[in-house]
Amino acid sequence: MSDLEARFSVRRGDFELDLDLAAAEGEVLAVLGPNGAGKSTLLAVLAGLLRPSEGFVRVGDQVLTDVPVAGRARLVAPEHRAVGLLGQDGLVFPHLTALENVAFGPRSVGVRRAEAARRATGWLEAVGLAGMALRRPAELSGGQRQRVALARALAAEPRVLLLDEPLAALDVGVAPQLRQVLREQVARTGTTTVLVTHDVLDAVVLADRVIVLDGGAVVDEGLTAQVLAAPRDPFTATLAGVNLVVGEARDGGVRAPDGRHVAGREPIEPGGQAAAVFAPSAVAVHTRPPAGASPRNVWRTHVVALEPGQAVIRVRTAGSPEVVADLTPAAVAELGLAPGSEVWLSVKATEVGLHRR
Numbered sequence: 533m534s535d536l537e538a539r540f541s542v543r544r545g546d547f548e549l550d551l552d553l554a555a556a557e558g559e560v561l562a563v564l565g566p567n568g569a570g571k572s573t574l575l576a577v578l579a580g581l582l583r584p585s586e587g588f589v590r591v592g593d594q595v596l597t598d599v600p601v602a603g604r605a606r607l608v609a610p611e612h613r614a615v616g617l618l619g620q621d622g623l624v625f626p627h628l629t630a631l632e633n634v635a636f637g638p639r640s641v642g643v644r645r646a647e648a649a650r651r652a653t654g655w656l657e658a659v660g661l662a663g664m665a666l667r668r669p670a671e672l673s674g675g676q677r678q679r680v681a682l683a684r685a686l687a688a689e690p691r692v693l694l695l696d697e698p699l700a701a702l703d704v705g706v707a708p709q710l711r712q713v714l715r716e717q718v719a720r721t722g723t724t725t726v727l728v729t730h731d732v733l734d735a736v737v738l739a740d741r742v743i744v745l746d747g748g749a750v751v752d753e754g755l756t757a758q759v760l761a762a763p764r765d766p767f768t769a770t771l772a773g774v775n776l777v778v779g780e781a782r783d784g785g786v787r788a789p790d791g792r793h794v795a796g797r798e799p800i801e802p803g804g805q806a807a808a809v810f811a812p813s814a815v816a817v818h819t820r821p822p823a824g825a826s827p828r829n830v831w832r833t834h835v836v837a838l839e840p841g842q843a844v845i846r847v848r849t850a851g852s853p854e855v856v857a858d859l860t861p862a863a864v865a866e867l868g869l870a871p872g873s874e875v876w877l878s879v880k881a882t883e884v885g886l887h888r889r
C-alpha cells in the first residue's frame with residue numbers, strides 16, 4: 533500500500549485541478565510544471581490548507597481529507613497532520629535561536645526541554661549547522677536559514693514532507709549544497725516527500741519519480757530518468773532540453789500536425805498517438821536542400837530566433853511543434869543565419885527515439 537495517496541479535484545476561480553497521486557514510503561516524488569499549473573494548489577490540499585471540491589488525502593492508514601460527493605466532509609487540521617511543509621523562505625521564528633526553532637516541534641508534542649535541545653542539536657549537526665545553534669535567524673545567511681527550516685521540519689518527524697520550491701530563493705552558489713543536504717536527510721530519515729520545483733536538476737538529483745502538471749492535469753509521469761528520456765508533453769521536453777514532435781503514428785514514424793514526418797531508430801506500429809524525441813545537437817541546419825544517402829528526416833522551414841546557450845547558439849525554427857537546433861557560433865556565422873532565413877533541417881533517423889503516448 534502507498535504511504536501517501538491523494539485523489540481529488542479542487543476549484544480556484546476558473547481553475548480546476550484534477551489529481552491522482554501516490555507515493556511509496558520513503559519515495560521522493562517531484563511535481564514539475566509551468567507557472568499556474570496547480571503545483572501550489574496541490575500542496576495546499578495535501579497540507580490541509582485547502583479543501584477539495586471532492587476527493588481524499590490519505591497518509592499511512594489515516595484519512596486526512598475526505599470530501600465525498602454527498603455526505604459529510606472530514607478535514608484534519610493542518611497542525612494535526614503528520615505533514616511538514618518547507619517553502620521557499622523557510623518559516624522560522626525570528627525571535628528564537630536556531631536551536632529553539634528546531635526544538636519547537638518536539639517541544640510542542642511534549643518532549644522535555646533538555647531532550648528537545650539534545651535532538652535539535654543533532655538535527656543542526658545533520659544539516660551542517662553545528663556551532664550556529666545560538667544564532668537568531670537575522671544572524672544567518674539565506675542558505676543557513678533554509679537549513680534551520682529544514683531541520684525544524686524534520687525534527688517534527690513528519691510522515692510526509694512537502695517541499696515547495698525549497699531552493700528557489702537561494703543564490704546559485706548555495707543551492708547545490710542545500711540540495712545535497714536535502715538529499716542526504718530525506719534518504720537518511722526515509723521521509724516520504726513531495727517536491728514541487730521549477731528546476732529539472734532538483735528532480736534529477738532528488739526525485740525517484742516525477743509527475744508533470746499542466747493546466748490542472750497530470751500530463752506526464754513516471755521514473756525521473758524515463759520521463760526525461762522519453763517526454764510525452766512539450767513542457768517536459770523543454771525541461772529535458774530535447775525536441776519533441778507529437779503526432780499520429782504513421783508510416784513507421786510520427787506525422788506532426790503540420791505534416792512533417794519523423795522517422796526514428798525503430799519503426800513504430802501505425803495508429804494512435806506517438807512522440808519523436810531528439811536532441812537539439814542532433815539537428816543539422818542547411819541553407820540548401822541537403823544531399824546524401826543516409827536515411828534521415830529533412831524539413832524545410834525558417835529561423836524564428838537565435839538565442840545564446842552554453843557554448844552554442846540555439847536556433848529556433850518555425851513549425852508546429854517548434855524544432856530547435858544547437859550550433860556553434862562559428863557554424864551560425866558560416867551559414868549566415870538570422871531570423872527569417874530559409875533553412876532545411878536534417879536529423880538522422882538513428883538519432884530519433886520514437887515512443888507511444
Ligand SMILES: Nc1ncnc2c1ncn2[C@@H]1O[C@H](COP(=O)(O)OP(=O)(O)OP(=O)(O)O)[C@@H](O)[C@H]1O
Nearest residue numbers: 544545546547565566567568569570571572573574
Ligand atoms: N486564492 C486563489 N484564488 C483564485 N485562484 C487562484 C488562487 N490561487 C491560485 N489560483 C489560480 O489557480 C491556478 C493554479 O495556481 P498555483 O499557484 O497552484 O500554480 P503553480 O503551479 O503553483 O504556479 P507557480 O509555479 O507560478 O507557483 C492559477 O491559475 C491561479 O491563478
